[in-house]
Amino acid sequence: MARCPAWSRRAKQDLRDIAEFNRRAGKPVHKVEAIIADIRNAARAACTFAARRQTPETDDPNVREVFTETHRIIYLMREPGIVVIRVVHMSQDVTAKDLEL
16 A cells, blocks of 8 residues: 655655754754644645645646645645645745646
8 A cells, every 4th residue: 555645855855944944943843843743744634635625826636735834735636645746834935837746
């Protein structure tokens, strides 16, 4: 059985960048770990209920998103699960080009 979710290279880099940004901002390690855990948990939940909100940046009905308090987890519905394409802060602008695998 495939792991769900699968993570694109870009999404994995997004997680590293988010952790690094928050560390540099002076957040305690436990807070940084909680942010990353929230993102991972939201992505896992999307595996169970994949047909969530369609992402407005693209017309592709298979590109969907879920949210944490501060981040968007953008993913592609693909059998047998999902592939996380990007993880972006709510304040970041995203274009269709940013969502290409």
